[in-house]
Each structure stands twice: as structure tokens, then as C-alpha cells.
Amino acid sequence: MIKTFLFDLDGTLIQTPEIILKTFKITFEKYFPEIKLSQDEESNLLGHTLFETFETYTKDQKLIDEMVSFYRMTSESFIEKGLQSYEGALETFQYLKQKKRKIGIVTSKMIEVATHHLELVGLISFVDHVIGYEDTKLHKPNPDPILKAIEIFNVKPKETIYIGDHENDIKAAKAANIKSCAVTYSMRTKQMLFENPDFVIDELKNIKDLI
Numbered sequence: 317m318i319k320t321f322l323f324d325l326d327g328t329l330i331q332t333p334e335i336i337l338k339t340f341k342i343t344f345e346k347y348f349p350e351i352k353l354s355q356d357e358e359s360n361l362l363g364h365t366l367f368e369t370f371e372t373y374t375k376d377q378k379l380i381d382e383m384v385s386f387y388r389m390t391s392e393s394f395i396e397k398g399l400q401s402y403e404g405a406l407e408t409f410q411y412l413k414q415k416k417r418k419i420g421i422v423t424s425k426m427i428e429v430a431t432h433h434l435e436l437v438g439l440i441s442f443v444d445h446v447i448g449y450e451d452t453k454l455h456k457p458n459p460d461p462i463l464k465a466i467e468i469f470n471v472k473p474k475e476t477i478y479i480g481d482h483e484n485d486i487k488a489a490k491a492a493n494i495k496s497c498a499v500t501y502s503m504r505t506k507q508m509l510f511e512n513p514d515f516v517i518d519e520l521k522n523i524k525d526l527i
Contacts, residue, residue: 324480363482404521409442457487
């Protein structure tokens with residue numbers, strides 16, 4: 317029986333992939349106009365921390381910090397204009413709480429930012445805990461963020477599942493020895509399926525079938 321449901325945030329619960337890619341495009345045009353990313357390279361930007369992404373293109377820490385700051389400011393300006401959750405998110409969270417299940421968010425975003433985004437889409441009141449960028453030194457696909465969630469919730473790995481939209485989510489779940497679930501509305505569905513997730517769902521409301 318699955319008692320604890322851990323969710324990735326961007327691209328799983330909230331509709332930010334388009335905003336993220338748009339912001340990356342603006343950021344790269346400003347700082348690295350000579351770099352042209354392929355479609356696969358663009359979609360892969362969704363599965364890493366900002367620092368990891370920009371460190372791929374420069375080792376200048378001052379420049380990296382400036383890029384991260386510019387990215388966050390630009391991204392937030394888009395998000396504040398009307399962030400939305402994916403269809404079925406609210407209904408699913410309500411159902412999980414009715415069934416006395418624990419809900420956690422495991423994201424590479426800063427905790428304050430992730431919490432604000434959950435507030436914007438009306439989901440924060442259902443979330444028991446947010447595990448964010450500050451909680452671990454290593455990030456997905458490393459299992460540490462999920463292991464941190466297991467520690468905080470004090471739950472058994474066999475009773476825990478992680479739902480995500482990127483292959484790094486599936487890799488992290490498997491490395492943490494918990495069940496994994498992929499959402500097919502992802503931009504990285506093919507890559508996720510290659511990692512053999514335990515479950516695959518087309519809509520968030522399909523999570524009800526896992527109880």
C-alpha cells in the first residue's frame with residue numbers, strides 16, 4: 317500500500333515547462349547568443365538545477381550567479397501573470413488527503429519559490445512538506461532529495477512513490493528504492509519510459525488507481 321505520495325513540481329503539478337524554456341531562451345540570448353540548443357537539449361534543461369545548467373557553459377562563478385539571478389527574475393515575471401496547475405491536480409490532492417495519505421513535494425527549486433508557486437495554484441494547503449534546493453547538496457538524479465523526504469516523513473520506502481515528468485525523477489526514485497511514476501504529458505516521455513518506471517499515467521487523477 318502506498319501511503320506517501322511525493323511529487324516533482326515543474327512539469328508534473330504546475331504548467332511551467334513553456335515558461336522555463338522561454339526564460340532559458342531569453343537568458344541564453346542575453347549571455348550566450350552564439351549557443352544554439354537542439355530541441356532535445358532544450359527539453360533536458362527542465363531536469364537540472366539552474367547552477368548545474370549554467371555551469372555546463374561557463375566556469376565563471378560570478379557570471380553563473382548573475383545568470384541565475386536574471387533567470388529567476390525573468391521567470392517570476394511570467395509566472396505572476398497567471399500560473400496554472402495541470403488538470404486534475406486539485407482533485408487528486410483532495411482525494412489523497414481524504415484517504416489520509418501524506419503529500420510531499422521534492423523539487424530542485426528554492427523552497428520559498430516552490431511554496432509560492434503552490435500557493436498561486438491553490439495546492440499548498442494539501443502539502444505536508446516541501447523538500448527543495450536547500451535541503452541537500454546533491455540533486456536529482458541523485459536520490460538524496462527523495463531520501464531526505466523519506467527521513468522527514470519517517471516512512472518506509474516500499475510505501476512511498478515519486479511522480480515526475482523527467483527521466484531524472486525516475487532515476488532518483490529507483491536509486492532511493494521507492495516506486496516511480498511517469499506522467500505522459502511530459503516533454504521527456506520517451507526518455508522516462510526508457511528508465512522503466514513502475515507506473516505510467518496520462519492524467520494526475522489516474523493516481524487514484526494506485527491506492
